Amino acid sequence: MNTYPYVVGTDVAKESLDVCLIRVADKQLCYQKFNNNMQGFQKMKQWLKQYGCELEIDTLFCMEHTGLYTRRLVHYLMSRGVAVWLETPLQIKRSIGLARGKDDKIDSERIAKYAFLHQDKAVLVNLSGLTIEKLKDLQANRNRLKKALHSIKTTVKEMLSVDETSGKTLERINKEAIKGLEKSLEQVEEKMSEFIEQDGELKKKYDLVTSIKGVGKVLAITLLVYTQGFTKMEDGRKLACYCGVAPFEYRSGTSVYGKTGVSKFANKELKRILYLVSMSSIQYNHEFKAYFKRKVEEGKPKMSVLNAIQNKLLHQIVAVVKRGTPYVEKLDKI
Template structure:
């Protein structure tokens, strides 16, 4: 690792961790002594204990004086994060894209090098650290049910699309395919219904989550899936309690794209977004345009003003998000007559 640049440090020890299914590569920076040490351990409870022992031999008590930084890698980080939080350590989960883009041009890639790069990123940007807190048990379970639902939906849609295409070109073969896949389709639909029922059950037995759910679904056209998505991704609205930030996260906030006199494109949304949340928000917006007179008139007014149809739909998405944030902040359900639009 290159020599550390002089910077004001907030933590005596900064640790970069590259997490995989079976192992964790660790790079610890001792900011006082301007040194770094690396270690490879198993991604198990035994590995975490060896991590603590190794760091203690290097003078680190593995407590709130240590900042751990790692990328989001789904369930692979789950047990490690819980262990570190139980010891009072500071944990920072950052997107791999953000870390990669902050490095500039780099060459070569191994797990050890990745851990060193994450450690350097955390050392350089430690003032910007977004620390993780203990996960709400209900939110944790809802998150995994939500991901299960997404996988089931993809499987169902993929199979239905293949059958529909076959029926379009060869009706007889399409009917045969549908008959052969009938049990699979019925099974996917039943599993999907069970997952959604379990999600609603978890919402109903948790008072805090239920209160948020009822507030969000009081907004017209916001259904159970979008409501639970928002609760999970905002950690119960403890994050992104701002309409613009939430719109940016969902990929519906418009941004300008211009430079000098030659580049002047229309405002558009960014591709860096939560695609699942954006998809569910889009479905809610389309339902709003079809079924609710007020939002349909709002959409048509935007089109008459010269906006493209997708831009007008995006305006409806933003309106729904801002209404959701408003009712959560206010703590009272949405009432249509209170809206000036």
């Protein structure tokens, strides 16, 4: 287990940082508040130095993942070689148990104590994590562009169907806007591909995932983002649960016995993409095409079979990433 002589817990807000240092040698706890900007980071560095912490590779910095507010601090710490651990707020809260009282100072102390006690479970941010951060921003932008493009096109199409004159007017007015959105969408996708090409580790995983017939750029990048480059949800079953395609039984004793089904608690974006991929797979992937045909002929509902294909796809994706070798298509039935 990698242990650190200095463990720092930080409660991050938009404009401030509440920092609690644990000096492992004598278990001393020290607290201070700083601004969440470069000037604040420099003052924090000087403050930590008073206690022997040089803010380098011997320091473990733990904070809750609060999106944009942690970004500048994470970049600053990683540029100095500090071990950075972004933990989910729920995980820290559950580890504490029943807690009374709450303020920023107490929260920073709780984060520091959590990091000190669970160092062996730390999942550190790496350089690929910064690339994934960029991909996540671009993916969000891509989704906004697609929604805007779909909204305009749908409005024009509906107007053409009920009032051709007004519809053509809208079509002419929005022609340049549609072209601009399509161009922006193309540039976003090019930039995403560029970031993946520049990151050797992510490029390798991307190539492995897309070696499966039917799995394209959109699903591969979305999975890389949501699994943090397959460092989280490495198990096929867990990933299937997250995507809402894992079947669960519904029964209790002898009186309650429902149909096996999937949970509604799922990542809706991934589930939608998986559905589209499964529809494509039953047409162009020989394995899944044969499987779909066989199961439907056996009397299985088509949606149930498609869900099973999505589940199998995720297990194949996890398997090739773990194995580190491209997928080899089987010629026999599955």
